[in-house]
Amino acid sequence: MSTTLDIDIKSYCGGLADGARAAARKLVAVPGHTRDAALRAIAGQLIQNRDALQSANAQDLEAGEAAGLSSALLDRLTLTDTRIESMAQSVRQIADQVDPVGEIIEGYVRPNGIRLEKVRVPIGVILIIFESRPNVTSDAAALCIKSGNAVILRGGKEALHSNHAIAQCVRDGLTEAGLDPQLVQLVETTDRAAVGELLKLEGRIDLAIPRGGESLIRAVVEQAHIPVIKHYTGNCHVYVDAAADEQMAIDICINAKTQRTGVCNAAETILFHVDTAHSGLMGKILGELSKRGVQLRGDNHTREHFAAADEANDGDWAEEYLDMICAIKVVQNIDEAIDHINRYGSQHTDAIVTSSVAAADQFVQQVDTANAFINCSTRFSDGGEYGLGAEIGISTDKLHARGPMGAKDLTTYKWIARGSGQVR
């Protein structure tokens, strides 16, 4: 392994795809319990090879320090004992999930006697492009194996040695369970041209899932000739309705904004019904947020009631701070709140706090979002919280999968028709 392999990138990428495709074709005949056994073997390999993982990781950390990576980035890169345990645990949990493959989604008999079934099947070969966290290597591989797919993994160059060592554990686990290690391919070059080549392989790779910052995702979308499911970060809203329960509104606003700020399901803008400005509820909530160190950026109406807020400009409504900053706006009614979210939101997760059935119904029907919440924190928008098991991300697309994506979302279906000689 080297960071600059002396290879023809085009044929290298073609080889990865063809190896993955051949392995995926064989996997369709493998029962679920064998795929699960492979996942348990992978978890075992990760634990057994902890030392090897940590010495590979040390190489990345050393290179990262030399390259001047921030301490936050170095922390995300570090494979501690606990993190390796937790990677193995996550793979075991995926093994314990119900097999999505083979589910009969629907089935019925046509008047001519043909029996139709719509059956869940693997997609085929999936390309996952991700940034610094090395645990994505085992998580993504495990979700793809669970759902019967082959996967090509392309991690960040900061984690090259760590990803290589983890991928080796994954391949050894596959071999141990009698499966083809070619099911999991790691792109072993940091040459950026490789991503471009892989994204061109229409018909040989079925789907690309980029995980990371917006610029990574945009670059993938621009280059791709294959389908892409996008996971943009979220500009999430909480709307505090006139009919909101006071304590619920306080708890939800504080939790959605401050419990963890650097994640896509944290709130970025809070909208207050004008009645809550007059009743003092808005002031109470803004006071609590401010006390916790949240920098508030409000429109004029907000600042009339809460002078400590900075002035928001138009850019704030579309901003994903991922930080202890919150945009605040007073709206005249629920329609204005819905229009604001549909105009500035990122269709990720948007919540209403209200005791009114009519307001709740209108909000979930009219807000165009993947996750519409009533009376709970936006922070619940998560595969684990939804009971999907490990998640591959949170899709902000509308096609194929929307919101938190689990193993089931890495499948498609085929129609099976069973006849007895029918012709037209």
Place this chain on the structure above:
Amino acid sequence: MSTTLDIDIKSYCGGLADGARAAARKLVAVPGHTRDAALRAIAGQLIQNRDALQSANAQDLEAGEAAGLSSALLDRLTLTDTRIESMAQSVRQIADQVDPVGEIIEGYVRPNGIRLEKVRVPIGVILIIFESRPNVTSDAAALCIKSGNAVILRGGKEALHSNHAIAQCVRDGLTEAGLDPQLVQLVETTDRAAVGELLKLEGRIDLAIPRGGESLIRAVVEQAHIPVIKHYTGNCHVYVDAAADEQMAIDICINAKTQRTGVCNAAETILFHVDTAHSGLMGKILGELSKRGVQLRGDNHTREHFAAADEANDGDWAEEYLDMICAIKVVQNIDEAIDHINRYGSQHTDAIVTSSVAAADQFVQQVDTANAFINCSTRFSDGGEYGLGAEIGISTDKLHARGPMGAKDLTTYKWIARGSGQVR
């Protein structure tokens, strides 16, 4: 209306998308019975305006004749009384279908008490690009209205006047039912730049569906910055297994190849197990096909048993003849048949004729195809035959929708979480 509008294409296209988006937003609050009433009003408009439709159609036919269109194309373009009746009938049938919007796909309660629902909702704004048949205008508009979407229609220039007249009926029907006529937008310029502009409107148009020849679809995929669902024509196979029932094999091969040749679900290659070559079944079937005027192109093994067959070359295995031509190959076993289909097929529709449960199971599991058939003709791969009502096409993609697509496939879902103050 004119074929060369004096407009800024970019702002024209943006205006179509924004008009459609605004209308789609309003439509989410409209109940299903109002959408169905609009469809019935549209059917009525088509019947009432038969004369206007036919005089608009006459303009297209005259221009088509002057431009030297083939008689087949002119025939497809012609709006006879019967065809107008049938367009209206198709719209009425779509009105009669169950409403896909609002279906709860799944729902459950999480341990923390949050009630989760995954609810079917419209996609938003759909762009449909199609070629000469004007009936697609009313069919596609009706399917989009049924599923709660707005649609931008871009038909072929040969049908410009006909499409305009049909779209007018659609808009009048919408108005009659109290809905916004902006729900259905027709691209009124034949400037090809318009398609390119529309395909760039990421975030303003949610999905593009091109319907037509492969070159149209490839051009759309290359230009698109928005998701595309592709409907390539089909290279469909029939595999006659060693354990095939003789009469069933004869009936299915003849029907799949000859009942209608110019359609995507007609068979293009027949694979024969070597035992059927020795038993004489292959010869019997090839004789029947030949008698009906099918030109046969076989591999060497085929020609040993059936000398009248022409020699097939490698190109034949990937060819979609859409004609009275059939490629024939003898395979040693079912594995070779499956490998051949997975290598050369277009993942559209592939059938096995067999009495063996094991062979049938292996075939449907291992052939990577949208529609895997046992003992029935490939010609059943069709939205109407599947009971989906009118179809928007047959997807050869694996994501979002695969195989025949009905109104339900023009929807996505949103997650709705109902809490009582939960925070993390």
